Structures are given as C-alpha cells and as structure tokens.
Amino acid sequence: MKKVLLTTLTLFALTVQADFLDGSHNWNNGSSDSFKSAIKAAQTGYEANLAVNMAWRDTGKMIKKAKKLYKAGKNVAAITLANKAHKQTINATVQTALAKTAGPRF
Structure with missing residues (x-):
C-alpha cells in the first residue's frame, strides 16, 4: 500500500510541476535556441564564480x-x-569547494 501511495504522490507532484516550465521551451518540436541556453548557463555560472572570487581567467x-x-x-x-x-564555470565551482579544504595536514 505504501508503494502505491508513494508512486501516486510522485506522479502527481511531477504532473503539477510540468505546468511551471517556461514558455520558451517547446518539448514537441525542439525549437528552443541552444545558444541562448548555453550562454545563459555560462553567464550564470560565471557570475556565481565571480561572487566567490574563484572565476577563471579566460571564461x-x-x-x-x-x-x-x-x-x-x-x-x-x-x-x-x-x-x-x-x-569552465563548472570546473571553477568544483575548485571552489576543494579550495575550502586546502591546507597542510599534519
């Protein structure tokens, strides 16, 4: 009974969230602009890296x-x-996490 309830609730949650997708992405014909999504992801990551002073030089x-x-x-x-x-922004984010634990280990 628990499995059926869990499956039903998961399906319901996914169905409800499907209505919140932005209108620029059309799942039926694949017409979303891949450059816009790639450059937006790069800019968002770069801004996050700049905020913690760990952005890479050439990004x-x-x-x-x-x-x-x-x-x-x-x-x-x-x-x-x-x-x-x-x-590069992903790698800089990973480097940021590793830099927090850097230091000598005695």
Whole structure:
C-alpha cells in the first residue's frame, strides 16, 4: 500500500510541476535556441564564480567571443565556445569547494 501511495504522490507532484516550465521551451518540436541556453548557463555560472572570487581567467573572454560569433552568424562555433565556457564555470565551482579544504595536514 505504501508503494502505491508513494508512486501516486510522485506522479502527481511531477504532473503539477510540468505546468511551471517556461514558455520558451517547446518539448514537441525542439525549437528552443541552444545558444541562448548555453550562454545563459555560462553567464550564470560565471557570475556565481565571480561572487566567490574563484572565476577563471579566460571564461569571461570566452563568453564575449561566443556572443560575437553568434552575432556574426557562426552558430555552431558560438555554441561550442559557450559550452566550453560553461564547462569552465563548472570546473571553477568544483575548485571552489576543494579550495575550502586546502591546507597542510599534519
């Protein structure tokens, strides 16, 4: 009985949350702009890294260059560069967590 109740509540929770997705993403035809989502993820991560003073040197430059490439119509290169910048923000976040525990161990 507990399994049925848990399954039903989980299904209900997922159904309710499905209505809260933003309108820019269309699950039916895949029309969301991949550059916009990649650059937004990179910028959000970069701003979070800046807030804790652990941003990597080239990430901001990569984001700017990706925007220039996108404006120039080089979408594939822009998306690739934005994804690399996002990967750098993820690595910087991991480095931030490791830096908290850095120090000599006696």
